[in-house]
Amino acid sequence: MPEVFRSFLKMLCLMSLPLATFSQESPKNQIAIWHDNDFLTLTDRYYSFGLGVDYTRKWKQGIFKNTREQIRFQLYQKAYTPDNLRTSSLRDMDRRYAGFLGLETSYTVATQDLFEAKLLLGIIGPNSGAGGFQRWYHKNIVQYVVPSWAEEMPNQFHTNLSLSYKTEWQLAPIPFGVSIVPTPSVTYGTKDIYAEMGGEIFFGRKSPIRKSMAYGQIGDLEREIYFSIHWNYRWVSRNVLFEQNLPGLIQEPNSHVKLTAYKFHHRFNKNEYRVGYYFVSSEAEGLGNIKYLQVSYARSF
Template identity: 30%
Template sequence: MSLNLKFHIIAACLVAAFLTTNAQTHSSEIGLQSDNDSYLLQGSDRYYTDGIFLFYRHALKTSSNAALQNKVLGFELGQKIYNPQTGNIPSANTVDRPFAGYLYAGASLNLLYKNESNLKLGAQIGMIGPAAGGEGAQKFVHNTFGFYSLNGWMYQIKNAFQLNLSAEYNRLLARSDGFDVSASGYANLGTGFTGAGVGPLFRLGKLGQLFNSISTQSTAIAKENAPQTNNGEFFVHYKPQFNYVAYDATIEGGLFNKKETGSLEVTRVPVRAIFSNQVGVSFVSKRWVIDYTATFPTSVVKPQHYSQQWASITLLYRFN
């Protein structure tokens, strides 16, 4: 599928969504997210170059818990692909960010409170290395759509089993007509990813409350827990964030892996302090949830020869 065709499909989905009116209550949703640096139309193919994720979320009853407004159980499958400054490198010493794939399955429980705070707990199991299929997936795309030939995956991060835990917390700080700001933070702990991040989230437009919003992955909600007015969402958002990286297996290799004599694996040391900016637009209608977000982080390794950026496109379908 060409990039032009992808954008025409996305535009058609947006038009169809705008033709619907108010949002309705749905307890389940299914959909996908695609990450790619080409969505920024800059012609780059480097660093975090591609990601694909499938989601299923279902809202649970909150029973007699007076503080909880919503509770969402989620499942996901995902693959992330990383390469250096390009997917075609002449030698190992030109690898700035290592070649790596990450394939995983995950589950999460999102607890959303009436005071518009939430705590989302998650766990993932998976693999990095050749078993994650990054090389095969990238070669399939390049060969299918006539992109340039790849060279360098022989230097990729070696196989390592992954068990990663995560926690995310958000809380509303202030809201006026059509504008709000909330605090957001996360922490990761595992064999692949350990670190934390914090920053504010600014939203401007038609806003949903944070216990039933795309901003907190809670557009699924049980009918008895839904707010009295549920008119959908349409807003722009901006999120500056400070991130601390204690460990990243896609850069440093498996936590328990030892460097083997004669191995072609290339690893690097990550930058520990990373600042990122996210900007995008979100829309929620009767059945559809659509989001476009661009991410611009500072360097993740040293030396990193170019800047890194990508965009994420999310499309979810809501049902009972």
């Protein structure tokens, strides 16, 4: 009997070898979920919530030589609400209710720098489902003021194309690394037109730009744990959410918007965790600032 038992153990060990090898292989896929919410910031207005799921695929052989290339699909829903959630009169609102359901496809090419192109297709209006979801959530989960969603923006289909570039300047090596990344970008479409210039500074154990979770790069299992500060200045030509001229509400987007974010990132094996606090200056005349939290989790395989 002991001999049979030893043979059984040997067989298990042999069977586990391919599994162990597979588990150490570089992952080529990733699923992520994320949620934005302003409720915890005690505002509950303007950008009220966002909820999304991402799928990323790393190409084994890309279009260009000596690069890391990957494609990502992001499906998300967002809700925008006025300061006064109880009123049904447009004259008492500082902005209209608006829901957005979007599918964004992005393609990245990473060397020592990173280039990204994004194509967004989406629907603004009741068909986005954002209004119905928020009313259900406020009524049944948080038991808070149920937004009226009166005078919601009508159904509209929109597209955007965005291009961005990132490069990294390392000021100190890991484990107590410090690096700065400029982040210029431009977006043109029926929903938004703007140019953006900004940067990011990272403190801690962060991988190079072509391997880091900071830019959604997958295929690397090296541990990352760091804090980051982000700042952007946006020159706005179009924001369809504010291009309105209606009785009781005349609004145009501000031409200059500032964005700031503070984030914590951690990657352990195939798991990635992020928590961020975001601040956005007024997007239109008469509106206040936007503050919200974002939490996300991603799993590579």
